Structure formats: C-alpha cells, structure tokens
Amino acid sequence: MKSLFACIALLLPQAVLAAQPIELSSQVFVERKVAKPDGKIAVILEAPKTVVPGDDLVFVLKYRNVGSAPANDISVTNPMPKAVIFNGTADGSEMVSVDGGRNWGALSTLKLPMKNGQYRPAEVADVTHVKWKLNQSLSVGSEGNLIFRGKVR
Amino acid sequence: MLPSSYRRLRSVSALPFLLAAGFAATAPAHAAGTLAGTLIDNVAQASYDGPDGPVTIDSNIVSFKVDELLDVAVISRDPGDVVTNPGATAQLLTYRVTNNGNGTEAFKLIANPTLGNDQFDPELEQIILDTNNNGVYDPGVDTLYTPGSNDPLLAPDEGVTVFILSTIPVSASDTDKGRVALRATAVTGSGDPGRVFAGQGDGGGDAIVGTTRATQSALGTFVIQAASVSLVKSATILDPFGGSEAVPGATITYQLVASVIGNGSIANLRIDDTIPANTSYVAQSTTLDGNPLTDTADSDAGSFSGTAISVALGTVTGPATPTVTFKVIIN
Numbered sequence: 232m233k234s235l236f237a238c239i240a241l242l243l244p245q246a247v248l249a250a251q252p253i254e255l256s257s258q259v260f261v262e263r264k265v266a267k268p269d270g271k272i273a274v275i276l277e278a279p280k281t282v283v284p285g286d287d288l289v290f291v292l293k294y295r296n297v298g299s300a301p302a303n304d305i306s307v308t309n310p311m312p313k314a315v316i317f318n319g320t321a322d323g324s325e326m327v328s329v330d331g332g333r334n335w336g337a338l339s340t341l342k343l344p345m346k347n348g349q350y351r352p353a354e355v356a357d358v359t360h361v362k363w364k365l366n367q368s369l370s371v372g373s374e375g376n377l378i379f380r381g382k383v384r
Numbered sequence: 385m386l387p388s389s390y391r392r393l394r395s396v397s398a399l400p401f402l403l404a405a406g407f408a409a410t411a412p413a414h415a416a417g418t419l420a421g422t423l424i425d426n427v428a429q430a431s432y433d434g435p436d437g438p439v440t441i442d443s444n445i446v447s448f449k450v451d452e453l454l455d456v457a458v459i460s461r462d463p464g465d466v467v468t469n470p471g472a473t474a475q476l477l478t479y480r481v482t483n484n485g486n487g488t489e490a491f492k493l494i495a496n497p498t499l500g501n502d503q504f505d506p507e508l509e510q511i512i513l514d515t516n517n518n519g520v521y522d523p524g525v526d527t528l529y530t531p532g533s534n535d536p537l538l539a540p541d542e543g544v545t546v547f548i549l550s551t552i553p554v555s556a557s558d559t560d561k562g563r564v565a566l567r568a569t570a571v572t573g574s575g576d577p578g579r580v581f582a583g584q585g586d587g588g589g590d591a592i593v594g595t596t597r598a599t600q601s602a603l604g605t606f607v608i609q610a611a612s613v614s615l616v617k618s619a620t621i622l623d624p625f626g627g628s629e630a631v632p633g634a635t636i637t638y639q640l641v642a643s644v645i646g647n648g649s650i651a652n653l654r655i656d657d658t659i660p661a662n663t664s665y666v667a668q669s670t671t672l673d674g675n676p677l678t679d680t681a682d683s684d685a686g687s688f689s690g691t692a693i694s695v696a697l698g699t700v701t702g703p704a705t706p707t708v709t710f711k712v713i714i715n
Contacts, residue, residue, distance in 0.1 A: 251434075251439060254441075255429070255443040256444055257426055257444055257446050282449070283450065284416065284450065285417060290426060294430055303433045304438075305430060306430070307428060307430045307431075314422050315426075383424070384418045
C-alpha cells in the first residue's frame with residue numbers, strides 16, 4: 232500500500248499538494264414562488280435550469296475542515312458574477328467591496344467617486360465582492376454555511 | 385503581537401474611503417436586463433492560515449445561462465384621434481413596437497379593424513414598416529409588411545415604427561370614430577407568464593414568456609370631421625325716396641352668408657362676388673361679420689378689384705356662418 236501511495240504521489244504531485252484541509256463548495260439556487268393548491272404561496276429553491284433577468288438567486292457556500300488540525304484565520308470570498316446584483320445576507324455578517332476587492336467594509340460605509348469628483352454612497356448594484364471572516368478557529372470535521380442572495384440583472 | 389486576523393481587521397476598517405478615482409460602477413447595459421445567452425459563473429475562494437502561510441483555495445464553479453425573456457410593448461404613436469373624411473384612402477395610423485425582452489426576437493404583426501365601441505370599421509390597406517426609422521411614412525421607401533416574410537427582428541430594447549394604411553368607408557358620418565388595433569406577438573411563442581419554450585431562447589437557452597405574455601396590442605383611432613359649405617345671397621334695396629324700389633340711385637346691400645356645417649374645416653375658403661352690371665360699388669362698403677374691410681388688398685380679408693369684391697376667410701372650422709355684406713348703387 233505504501234508503494235501505491237508513493238506511486239500516486241509521483242504521478243499526481245499537483246493533486247497531492249492541492250489536497251487541502253479546507254473544502255469549499257458553491258451552490259446556486261433560483262428562488263421561485265409557487266402557488267400551492269390551497270392558494271398559499273410557497274417559496275422553493277430549485278437548480279438554475281431556467282433563469283431570466285429579475286430572478287432571485289440564493290448562493291450557498293459550504294466550508295468544512297477535512298484536515299487533521301484546526302484551521303485558523305479563515306475567510307471566504309465570493310466575487311459577484313457580472314450579471315448578478317448582490318441582494319444581501321440574512322444576518323449582515325458579511326463585508327463587501329465595490330471596487331473589485333481593493334477595499335472592504337459594510338456596504339453603508341462604502342462610497343464611490345462620481346464623474347464630478349464627488350462621492351456617492353455605494354449601492355447593492357455596485358457590490359463586486361462579498362466576504363466573510365470567521366473569527367474563530369475551525370476544528371477538525373467542523374463545517375458551516377454562508378448564504379447570500381442575488382438578483383439577475 | 386496581535387493575532388493576524390485582528391491586524392487585518394484593523395487595516396480593513398481604515399480603508400473604505402481610500403478609493404481609487406475613476407472606478408466605474410457596473411450598470412445593466414439594457415433595460416431588459418442581462419442579455420439572453422450570458423453565462424453566469426460563480427466560484428468562491430476560501431483562505432486560511434496553513435502551516436506555510438496563508439493558503440487560498442477555489443470552490444467548484446457553478447455555471448448557468450441566462451435564458452430569453454419574451455416581452456413586447458405596443459403603443460399608439462398618434463398624438464390623438466386622427467382626423468379623416470368619409471371615403472378617404474391611405475389614411476395613416478402610427479404605432480411603435482418595442483422588444484422588452486433580453487434576446488433578439490422576431491415579432492408577428494396583426495391589424496384588426498373590426499372592433500366594438502366605434503361607429504365604423506376602417507378597411508385595411510397595408511401594414512408598413514418604417515424601414516428608414518425616421519418615424520414618418522415615406523411611400524415607396526418604407527417597406528410593406530408581409531406576415532411570416534419580414535416579421536421585424538428586434539434586438540433587446542429595440543423598437544420599430546409601424547404604419548397602418550386604411551380606407552375610410554363612405555358611409556361614415558361626422559364625429560364617427562373607427563378604431564384599428566395593432567397586435568405584436570413574439571414569434572418564438574406567447575402565452576401565460578412563465579411558459580417555457582425549451583431550447584428556443586436566443587443564445588441557446590430556453591425562452592420564457594414574461595409579464596406581457598409576449599403579445600400586446602394598442603389602438604389607433606380615426607375620427608370623421610366632415611364639413612360642407614353653402615352660400616346664400618340676399619339683397620335689400622333702399623331707394624332715394626325711403627322706399628325699396630330698384631330705381632337709379634337706389635342702394636342695394638348684398639348679404640352673403642357662408643354656412644360651414646359639420647366639425648371639419650374648410651381650407652382657403654374665399655367669398656367672391658362680381659359687381660352686377662349697371663351698378664357701381666360703394667367704396668369701402670364691404671363688411672365681414674359686421675366689421676368693415678378695406679378695399680385694398682392688405683392685411684385684412686377684404687379687397688375690391690374694380691369689378692368684384694373678394695373676402696379671403698382662410699381655414700374655417702365648422703360649425704360657422706361667416707357673413708359678408710357690400711353695397712352698390714344702381715346707375
């Protein structure tokens with residue numbers, strides 16, 4: 232078995248090196264409101280099979296420590312796809328950037344220069360990146376979700 | 385030493401206002417939203433402290449395509465009811481069809497003149513596309529529309545002006561209205577909002593019916609404003625003896641009443657009358673609606689040529705009864 236592992240390591244050095252103790256997965260869902268037979272409106276999440284401008288999207292990022300030691304100073308960043316407007320998170324725990332990731336903060340603290348040299352408050356449509364900092368160590372086997380909403384431009 | 389995360393947070397808090405000038409905010413290029421066929425790729429990154437320093441990893445990529453939304457708007461471009469006359473041909477109604485979807489789409493056009501709530505049905509002649517896109521019907525330049533053959537193909541947000549030419553029935557009478565509806569329907573399909581035409585969207589995705597049901601219509605309205613004019617002439621005689629005998633020296637006052645009937649207008653209406661033989665025109669005796677007119681051809685409506693009086697009324701909108709008088713003396 233040992234020789235087999237060594238063989239794989241030789242054949243796939245990149246893959247072995249890339250095996251990291253943190254796993255991150257991204258999922259995107261379309262939020263649909265569906266009328267139920269009793270007349271109530273149900274909100275369902277479905278895979279983004281048909282998507283048109285104005286559709287509400289839900290982004291789910293899952294992180295997990297699959298290594299053998301606690302991981303520290305974890306941050307998770309999601310650049311906004313160009314065709315998607317950031318539409319907030321449930322708890323406001325995120326930081327955002329409106330300038331391609333150079334500067335970060337709560338959206339209400341960010342400003343953008345206008346043509347006349349003045350600054351205007353940044354809006355959700357300006358958000359280019361969303362980021363979370365996990366302020367505690369992630370123990371082995373622990374995992375968590377980060378969820379944000381978007382809208383197709 | 386501070387934990388690295390704390391240091392990073394401190395530095396972050398100082399930064400938000402130090403923004404590079406010239407950064408342009410992204411804005412959707414189209415009112416209809418992201419173009420059909422655009423790929424949305426989402427990938428996130430996680431970073432953490434590894435044994436040899438900070439490590440950044442990517443998540444999987446989620447990739448999906450923006451589908452085509454089928455939406456259309458049709459409006460009348462006429463500023464109000466279009467004034468016309470019974471029996472008139474090539475009468476014009478103007479509409480605008482706009483692609484409110486996010487994909488390039490062809491639209492089928494149908495004109496319907498047989499509508500309720502009006503007094504006559506215009507007879508359709510042609511549907512014309514404003515090919516040179518100047519908003520004005522140019523006969524011989526703009527193109528005849530043939531359904532299924534040259535259905536206008538419109539990019540997102542693009543519009544086309546459409547003209548409908550009609551003949552007005554001779555039986556239509558004054559103040560009657562006749563309406564024509566122009567309907568535009570997405571060629572890919574229409575129906576209840578949310579209906580999906582799988583794989584038929586511009587850009588290779590699906591096509592989905594939007595809130596306009598991908599079919600809309602607008603009304604144009606003709607109104608008859610007919611007018612006719614008749615002229616009645618009468619004379620009163622005042623003889624030198626206070627009587628009404630037509631003797632030499634008697635003054636004849638002629639009255640000409642033009643009656644414009646209907647709600648239309650008569651253009652360039654002019655009342656001319658030749659001075660009768662064996663009479664002499666009384667200088668400066670012409671009046672219009674009781675107001676004196678000069679004999680010279682000048683800014684007022686009246687003139688005397690030496691043999692006839694003339695009163696130019698211009699365009700007279702009915703109903704109206706402009707009245708002209710003038711005097712002659714029997715020789």
